[in-house]
Amino acid sequence: MAQSELLAAVRRxxxxxxxxxxxxxxxxxxxxxxxxxxxNTKYPRxxxxxxxxxxxxxxxxxxxxGHMVGLDANVKARLRYTSDMSNTTRxxxxxxxxxxxxxxxxxxxxxxxxxxxxxxxxxxxxxSLRAAISYSVCALHCRLGIAMSINERSRGTIAPIQYYSxxxxxxxxxxxxxxxxxxxxxxxPYGPLAANGFIWYGRVGSVVVETYRQExxxxxxxxxxxxxxxxxxxxxxxFVGGSVPENLAELKLDDCIxxxxxxxxxxxxxxxxxxSQDWFEESFGVAMLETALERIKARYRIRHE
Numbered sequence: 616m617a618q619s620e621l622l623a624a625v626r627r628x629x630x631x632x633x634x635x636x637x638x639x640x641x642x643x644x645x646x647x648x649x650x651x652x653x654x655n656t657k658y659p660r661x662x663x664x665x666x667x668x669x670x671x672x673x674x675x676x677x678x679x680x681g682h683m684v685g686l687d688a689n690v691k692a693r694l695r696y697t698s699d700m701s702n703t704t705r706x707x708x709x710x711x712x713x714x715x716x717x718x719x720x721x722x723x724x725x726x727x728x729x730x731x732x733x734x735x736x737x738x739x740x741x742x743s744l745r746a747a748i749s750y751s752v753c754a755l756h757c758r759l760g761i762a763m764s765i766n767e768r769s770r771g772t773i774a775p776i777q778y779y780s781x782x783x784x785x786x787x788x789x790x791x792x793x794x795x796x797x798x799x800x801x802x803x804p805y806g807p808l809a810a811n812g813f814i815w816y817g818r819v820g821s822v823v824v825e826t827y828r829q830e831x832x833x834x835x836x837x838x839x840x841x842x843x844x845x846x847x848x849x850x851x852x853x854f855v856g857g858s859v860p861e862n863l864a865e866l867k868l869d870d871c872i873x874x875x876x877x878x879x880x881x882x883x884x885x886x887x888x889x890x891s892q893d894w895f896e897e898s899f900g901v902a903m904l905e906t907a908l909e910r911i912k913a914r915y916r917i918r919h920e
Contacts, residue, residue: 621647621670625659626793639663639670654797657897693722694871718757719871729757730871737765737906745839748827754836758870760827761863761889762842766820767806774813778918785917792911793904800900805852808907815907822849822899824890826865854892861888 621639625647639647644663647670651661662671717733732751736744741764748760779785795810805819825842834840844864848856869883877883 624672635672636669644670695720729755731759732757733761735763749840752827752829753834753838762825764823768817768820770814770817774914777915796907815910816903818852819849823847826863862886
C-alpha cells in the first residue's frame with residue numbers, strides 16, 4: 616500500500632479531545648486499524664464514516680473534560696484544553712512571553728481566561744520549572760498550576776550521524792526505527808527505548824507531579840512559589856503512583872470554571888479527577904516515543920551532493 620495519509624495523521628501528535636477527519640477508503644481504514652491493534656495502542660482511536668468515506672482520528676480524551684459529568688452543556692462547552700501554547704503579557708515596563716505545555720481555559724464573552732496551567736520539565740532545572748509555573752499563577756493569575764518534573768537517566772553512547780542518499784531512504788530508516796521503538800515501549804513503558812543498537816530515550820529515573828497556588832491574595836509576578844502538594848509517580852523506572860489522589864488532593868470545579876458561573880459551595884468544591892494510571896501511562900508513552908523519534912531524526916540526515 617502506498618504512503619498512507621491516514622497513517623500519517625495517526626502518527627502526528629494531537630491535542631486532547633480533538634478529532635481529525637481524513638478521506639480514506641474502507642481498506643485503508645482497516646489497514647491502519649490493524650496496525651494500531653498490533654501495537655496495542657489505546658489512543659488515538661479510529662472511526663469510519665462509510666457514507667462520506669472519511670476516517671475519524673480520535674485523540675486521547677482530556678482527563679479534565681472526561682470527569683466533568685453532570686455539568687450544564689453550555690458551561691462545559693466553554694471549557695477548552697489546549698497544549699503547547701504561549702502567552703505574552705506586560706509586567707511593569709517589560710513584556711514577557713511564556714510557553715506552557717497545557718492550559719485549561721474558560722470562555723467569557725469571546726475571550727478565554729486561563730484557569731489551570733500545566734508545565735512539563737524534562738531537561739530544565741527544578742528551579743526553572745518552578746519559576747515557569749509560578750509565573751502562570753502569580754503573573755497570569757491562573758487558579759492552579761500543575762508541574763511535572765521528569766528525570767531521564769543517561770543514554771550512554773550517542774549514535775553517530777547517519778547519512779542517506781535520498782529522502783525515501785531517510786524515511787524508510789526512520790520508519791524502521793519507529794517500529795523498533797514501539798516494540799521496546801511495550802516491554803519498557805518507562806524506558807530505555809533502543810533502536811539500531813543505540814538508546815534514544817533513557818530509563819526514567821523519576822517523575823514528580825506538584826501543584827501550585829497563590830500563597831497570598833496578591834504576589835509579585837516574579838515570586839517563586841513552594842508546591843502545595845507533591846507526588847512521586849515514577850521511581851527507578853517503576854510506576855509508584857498508585858496512591859496519588861485522582862484530583863491531586865487539590866483540583867476542584869471552581870479551579871476550572873469561574874466562581875460566578877457556579878452556584879453552591881458543594882458544587883464549587885466538587886473534586887475534578889485529573890490523574891489516573893491509564894491516562895498517565897498512555898500520555899507519557901506517547902511523549903517518550905515522540906522525543907526518541909525527534910532525536911533519531913536529528914541524527915539521520917540526507918547527504919547533499
